[in-house]
Amino acid sequence: MSPYDPRPEGLNTDPAPPSVVEALRRHTEAEYLTHDLFMGEDADIKCRTVKLVTARKPHSCWLGQARGAKPHEIAVGELHRYEKALVDGDYWGSYRCCLNCMDNEIGDFDGSDDGDEE
């Protein structure tokens, strides 16, 4: 899928600028945006926005906390996925996740391993 294909259904999201798209190495912007980290959870998600953004200050990576992985930070200037949504019509949830973790998640999900260690 090219980064300039139509935006995926239901994703209330602006395309990242070309400079960001060019910086992506392992997956396309659309793959990072549409990969669902919450599969199987049946919360009512509305007004979902997912973006690739550059950190203006350090943030802790959500997947580092959520999956028993090593807690780690997203550094200033690092490109990462930022998602927010209205959960169960009740509260705004948001999280940030670094692209390294997204690479791991997408890799696990595909079950594909091209043997490309970095």
Ligand SMILES: [Zn+2]
């Ligand atoms: Zn991470």
